[in-house]
Structures are given as C-alpha cells and as structure tokens.
Amino acid sequence: MLLSLLMLIPLVGSIVVFSLPRGKDALAKQVALIFALVTLGVALYLTVGMDNTNGGLQFLEKHDWIPAFGISWTLGVDGISVVLIAMTAILVPLGMIAGWWDAEDAGRGTVKGYFALILALEVFMIGVFVANDLFLFYVFFEAMLLPVYFLIGRFGGPQRAYAAMKFLLYSLVGGLFMLASLVGLYVVSGRELGKGTFDFEALTALHMDPATQKMLFLGFFFAFAVKAPMVPFHTWLPDAAAEATPGTSTLLVGVLDKVGTFGMLHFLLPIFPEASKYYTPVIIALAVISIFYGALLAIGQTDLMRLIAFTSISHFGFIVMGIFAMTTQGISGSAFYMVNHGFSTGALFLVAGFLVSRRGSKRIADFGGVNKVAPVMTGVFLLAGLSSLALPGMSSFVSEFLVLVGTFSVYQTAAVISTFGIVFAAIYILWLYQRMMTGVPSAEVSSTVKEINRRELLAVVPILAIIIALGLLPQVALKIINPAVAQVQTYVGVSDPTSEVPTSMPGSGS
C-alpha cells in the first residue's frame, strides 16, 4: 500500500490545490508545499525501509486492473527506482520554494494551477518509477506529458507555445513506437505463455527469438532515447528547458528525462537481453557522440538555459554508456549518475533562474561581474557548476568515474575517448562562469542583480549539501543501488570481467 499511498498523496494534493478558490494564491502554495513535504517524508521512509540484501522488487502491490488484457496494477521498487523516487521527492518541494513567485505574472495560467500541475506531475513521475506492469508504465509515461505540456505552454517564456508543442510531438512520436512494441510484446507473451501479460517479472522469463527481440527492442529504445534525450533525438530539450520556468526545467531535465535512461535499465536490459547485447556497439557509439556533441553545443550556446540543457545531453551520454557497458560499476555508476545529475542540474537551473529573473534576460552576454554585486549567489552558482563538471568531492565525480571505469573494463576505446569529455565539461562550465560572474559589472547588472535571498538559499542549499555529502559518503546511495544492479546483471546473464592479475582482496569475486 505504501507505493499507492506515495502516489495518492500528491494526487490528493493536486486536486485540493486546484479546488481552492481563486485569489488564495498564498494558501495554494502553502498547501502544495505541505503535500510535497509529506510525500517526501513517505519517500524517505520507503528508502530507509529497503532491504539491501535483496535485489528484487520490494513493497510489491498487485491488483487486477483489466484482467481481459492481462493488465494489472503492479507496483514495486528496487534499489535503483527507490533512489530516483527519493531524488524526485526532494526536488519537487525545493523546486516549489525556488519558484515561489514564478507563476505570478504568467500570461495564461493561475498560481494554483501551476502548483497543482507540479503535484500532478509528481504523481506520474513516481508512477513511472514504481510501475512494474508495462502497460501501467506506458500509461504513466504518456500521462506525464500532459502536466509538462501545460507547465511549459502556460507558464513559460515568450516561445512557450512552440516549445511545448515541440516537446509534446517528440514525446508522442516516441510513445507511439513504444506502444507498438508493447502490443507486440503482449502478442509474443500470449503466444508463449498461453495468455498475454504486461507483468514485468513474467516478461523477463520469456524466451523470445532474437529477431523478435531486436524489433521490439527498437520501439522501446526509440521512445527512451527521445526522452533521455540522446543525439540526434535531442532538439526538443533545449527549447523546452529554455522556455519553461526554472522549477519546471529542474523537474523536466532532472527527473523526467531520467525516465528514458531508467526505462533502458529497468525494462530493456532484463526483457530483451539478447537484443540489448546485439545493439550495444551502436548505442555505446551514440552515447560517446552524445557526450561530445552535447558538450560542444553547450560551449557554443549564448543562452544560459539552453547551455545547461546541452550539458545534460552530454551527461546523458555518460549514463547510457554505463548502462550498456553492463558491468557492475557501469550500471551502478549510471544509476547513481541519474540521482546526482538530478541534483546538480537542478541546482544549476534554479540558480540560473534566480539570475534570469533579476536581470530579465537569459542571454549570457547580458551578465558579467555578478561576483562583485552578489558574491554568495556566485559561490552557489560555482558549486553547482563544479558539481556539473564532476569535481572530486562532489557526488557526480563518484558516479562519473564509476561509469568510466565500468565501461573501460569492457570497451576500452570508448571509455578512453569519453574520459576526455571531462576537459570539455571544464570548458563549458568555467567559460560560462567567466562570462557571467567575473569582470566589472555593467550598470544594468549592478542595478538589477541583487544578492541571493533567504528563500532562494533554502531551495538550493539542501541540494548542494546532498551533493557534497554523497560525494564523501556515496555508499549511502550505492549500498541501496548495488543489489538491484546485481539483479539486472542476472537477468541479462552477464558478469564482470576479471582483472589481469588475480587479487586477494576480501570481497572480491562477488
């Protein structure tokens, strides 16, 4: 019941906030924040309550939904989904606090609408991470689009309608392919089991012939690659992230995009092990391209929000690479990377949002010398940036290195090339910092850019604290993630390569 409850709380919250009378904006915000915090409490309770000796699904719930089609309300979490849920539940209230005034002057939306939509989005985001019936997953996957569509289309910047439509169409096309594969999978399972099913665990036990696997794999992969997004299916993201409010961008890039990589890890590998292995070379190549393409494009941007969006495309390249390396370090690293990326990109978007709302412009060239007028803001921005470039001491370093070392043990060339991605990360972050923060502030900057305030600090300081704490003590998250990674490897039937020189270290060979 706990997982249903986890979705029920924000759902009720969303309805309550939406039903509040017009004009009670302050009340709507407070109620929304309370519901988000209660959800966070339950999510943390869930995370702490995980049995870390068990890599399978926990907190299972199973109820028939549409028995005629083998569709059920099957919820469950493993170590990977539970840390992503925790990340989501943390980012939602912090995003609300950061964007406390973002909906005030929006053209078409109301304040209560904005906060109700965010809670609705949280329902579906948790839904995709807990659904273990593929049809149910698909429903949440598509349902997630609606709140985002409205969040961008109603509360975004000047190009919001274009960006929202672009986002919707990309996702729809991806979703169509997934639906086709889903139906195919149902047919195949029916043929093999006598009765079609969408149940995740039942589907992992199927023995599909390789040709069928490959075809069905592609449908899912396309949907996930658009969502993640990987080059060349990425062009919706910069527009969406640039037009959305910073709070929405945080959830869009920090959480929503993870559904793509989460889907690859949680569904593709276990259900289509042979196809996954078959396509690995192509996907690793795409991942390496994404790393450098995203980084170079980030360097070339003149718009702050678009720049951050492109850095994410680079980061998603790392995540996908680690997943398809299929080693313990690669997969664990990727799962941890998803969490860390949510926090570091979230922090960047939020601080960038503070700056943009002050200066009234997203153009990087309109800033400069901010350090002089807002040193604390600058420091916070630098910390978020350093996390993005995976500085050791920050959690993102641990995950990026795990991905690299996990990939290196099976695909040396790809890992060595990707390692030089860290040089580009330094360029896009430090050059951005130089252009915005150093130098002598212009008259406009001096008069508009004020120091970060208490509410804003309340929103970003917890994120930065988590980033540093997890950098020092990554085991807090890794010990939850690791058992689930072993389970994925069992599904796929892979094991780690052994080292050239045999080790006598305790615990080796596990």
Added chain:
Amino acid sequence: MIAALIGLPLAGATALLLGGRRTNAWGHFLAVALSASSFFVGLGLLIQMMGRPAEERAVSQQLFQWITVGTFQVPFGLHLDQLSIAFVMLITGVGTLIHIYSIGYMAHDENRRRFFAYLNLFVAAMLLLVLADSYLLIYVGWEGVGLASYLLISFYQHKPSAATAGKKAFIVNRVGDAGLAIAIMLMFTTFGTVTFTGVDAGAGQASAQHLTWMGLALLLAACGKSAQFPLQSWLLDAMEGPTPVSALIHAATMVTAGVYLIVRAHAIFDLSETARTAVVAIGAITLLLGAFIGTAKDDIKKGLAGSTMSQIGYMVLAAGLGPVGYVFAIFHLLTHGMFKAGLFLGAGSVMHGMHDDVNMRHYGALRTMMKITYVTFGLGFLAIIGIPPFAGFWSKDEIIHAAFGQNTFVGAAALLGAGVTAFYMTRMMAMTFFGEARWQDDVHPHESPAVMTIPMMVLAFGSVFGGMAMLFLGDIEGWLEPVTGFAQPANAISNTILIPITLVTVLLGAGYAWLRYGRRPVPVTAPAQVSILTRAARADAYGDALNEAVFMRPGQYLTRSLTWFDTKGIDGAIGGLAAAIGGISARARRLQNGYTRSYALTMLGGATLIAFVLLLVRL
C-alpha cells in the same frame, strides 16, 4: 592524527567561507593558526617516525569505506610514510610561512578573507594528495589543488586576464587529469584494485604493455599538473595570481605534484623502460624549454615561472632515471621548494615596494633600498644556480651526475640547463638589484614590513642550509630508500670531475649575463630589434600560438559549425516534420476545442495502425 593534518586547514577554509563577513576581522589569523597547527602535528608525527626503525616507519589510517561497487573497492585511507612526511613538512612549513607573509601582502585587499580561505583549502587538498593511500584518492587531492589553484589564479576577478588565466590552468590541467583517470582505470582492470599496496604487490605480474600504458598515462597527468611539455603553457599565465600564491602553489608545492606521482608509482616505472624513457625525454625537453623562456622575460614573475618549469624538468628527468634518480628528484623538489618560494616572496616584496610593477626594466639599484629583500633573494639566487654549499648545489649536482650515468645527451642537457639557469637568474639579479635606478615616476621603493620579511629570512636560511641538513643530518638517501628504492648511479663520470665542469658552466652563464646586464645599462623599454631566438623566448616558445592553431581555432570552428548544424540541420529537418504535424494538430485543435482529445486521438490512431501492421507482418 594523520587525518588532523588535513582536517585542520579544511576546517579553516570551511569556517571562513561559510562564516562570511563576520570573520573578516580575524579570519586570516585563524587561517594562519590552523595551517601552523597542521605543521606542528606533522612535526610531531615526523619525530615519532624518526624514533621507529626504518621498516616500521610507514603508518596508515583507514577512515571509512569510500566506494564499494562489486570488486571496485576504494577505502578512504591515509598513508604516512617517509615520502609523504617529507611533503607534509614542505607543504605545511612553506605553507604557513606564506600564510604569514600574506597577512602583510594582502593587508589592503577587500577580499582578504576569501584569499585565506582558498589558501587553507589548498593546503588541505595538497595534504590529501600526498597522504592518500590509493590512486583514486590522490585524484581527489589532485583536482582539489587544481580547484584551489583556479580560484587563486583568478583571484583578481575584475581583471579579464586573471579570469582567463585561471580558466586556462584548470582546463589544461584537466587534460592531464584525464591521463590520471585513464591510469586508474587501467590499474583497476589490471590489478583489480587501485590502492598503493595492491598496485605495488601486483606490478610484477602485470603485462609489460599494460605497465607501459599506465606509465604513459601517469606521465600525461604529471605533465598537466607540473607544467611539463607539451602542457606547460598554463604556468606562465598563472602568474596573474597574487604573488604568495605563485610562491606556494606555482613554485613550491602543487606544481611538483607530478614528480610526487611518478615517484609514488615507482613500482610501475621500475618495470617499464619505455615509460621511463618518455619521462626522461619530457623532463629534458622541459628543463631546456623553461630555462630558454626564462632568459628573455622582463616580467620578474614570468622569469621565475620559466625557471620553475625548468627546475621541475630536472626533477622529472631524475624521476625517469628510476631507482638511481627517485631520491634526488625528491631531494631537489624539497630544496627547490625552499629557495623558489623564497625567490617568489622576494619578488613579491619588490613588487610591494614598486606599486605592483612586475617589469624588471623599471627596477634597478634596489639593493640599497630593500636590504633584506636583496640579501634573502640573493641567497636564493646562489641556491638555485647551484653554488656550493647552498641548497640547490647538492640536489642539482646529484641529478646531473645521475643523468650522465644514464646517457651523455641527457647529461649534457642537464649541464647546459645549469648554465642557462645561471644566465637568467644573474640577469634577474642584475636588472632588479644592481645597475642604475630606472624607477617610474611616483614610485618610492621601500622595504616590506616584518610580517613579510621574516618568512623570507626563514626561507633564505633554508636556501643556505637546507641542502646540507637533508643530505648530512637527515640522510635523505637512506630515509627515502625503504619507499622508493635507491641505487648508486653507474659512474660514467665521477663527481670529482663533474662538479668542477658544472661550476665552470654555471660561472660562464652567470658571467655572460653580468656582462650584458650588470655592466651595461638596461634599456627601460625592451629592444624591438632582437634575434629570432629572443622573440621566441618572449613568446613562451610559441606554446600558446601552437595551442591556438591546433586546438582552439579548430575547436571554435567546430563548435560554431555544430551549433549551426544543430539548429538548421537536425532541428530543421525534424522541425519541418514537426511543423507539418503541428499544423495538422492545430487545425484539429480548432475543430475539437481541446488538445487533450486531439492528442489522444492522434496517438491512438497512429498506434493502432502500427500495431495492426506489426500483427499483419507477423501473421
């Protein structure tokens, strides 16, 4: 106790950064106190260590399990042995002196608190670098000092040149960092572990090819951090930072981390001749390149920076010689840490008296106005050019000797380097302290306050006696041998012949410089009609021009064309499609008054169609 070494300065950095303006008044005293306490803890540990027999001197402290993912297991563990304690004393000792000096040097800077916070942060990160017991933890310190260096180089943030220099240092360093990361990955797949003990134990069983690649990747890392060819270009620009920073980070400690890394990984280099040869070659090239650049610089700090490159080239060369050189690499590193820090502080003191002018052509005759600076700088000068019995003589002579044992060319390069060093350092002495006064208007040179001159005197004392103390009292060879191994160099030329040859070379270099710059007047503006060589040296041997032509311009072009391609190419193609669909759905929206339905309909219609086709194909 080992953790306290790092913890004290880290606490200082945290307190000053989080404490904000409240700590403005006393923050710098806290920073000095914490750096000094770290020094005294280190001194206590050194005395304890000396009391134990050689094989029991190394101690470890496991703090907690840092990362465990499958067989990739990295403890957060510290390792204090004869090699790391030498660095601890250098870092905290010189570090504390420079903290004290900075009280005077930064007295009028509005961001003094932040400066001291970064200095403390640097000391903590550098101590982590030398105390880590695994290569991955070294990496944390490695990039940690890189961050501190970045923050301090670009400390004068209002100056675009400073911001650019800091960024450049970090980015060039990251190329080296990638090398370290690759070495660590290769260690993991080869040995299944990245701890020193595991790597040292397994090295003998690893394939030669893997050892060589590991060695080369570590060398790339060392080139980045230690400003060795071809990653040297950032160091000269790094002189944009405040002078105490140049002394501590970009002369005495951080830039020598590459040498530490190579010596620490000696188990790998011992077994790979190819990797060692590459190390020697890089060291020899850089020692000549740096000295060459140093001959034509009029900026006193850039002259010293070229000299630092060159001196680290000596250390790298020595480290590449294997067991005959490791000890001398570290010995020279320690003596260099003292005399070069002293020289930089002297340069800072001169600048302090000259309105922050760094152009030596505007100096001259300062020996009468700044007596303490003149004497301390002079003693550092005697140490660096290798006049007996000053510190640099002992360490540099051993390296030249070992280099001749390896190969005559390498030995000749080291010898030539000594002559050029004498030339550029004498030129610096002559232009700064001798000759006629060429001061600009409204400059009134004066000696610096005691808070600055006392650290200079302490370092000058080290420049005089440090070499002898370490060699004769400390028995540096016997002290380091249990960690690095030690072998007597094969005697191609005995020291009794080599020392006079070296001294004659040094005196020739110094004498020539004295004739050109001491005896003749120095023009206030640099002559424009100069040889190709002088022009090359002034332009840092075209390192930046090369980087710009090979990496930056093609990179900018690639970025610009990709940005264009992304919006016009990929997005244009898909956008065209999207626009078509968008047009249709817009019409659908008008018809149906709500996008939800049009969305659901489109989706269902399309999906049914595709599913249907799929079923047909399968049937």
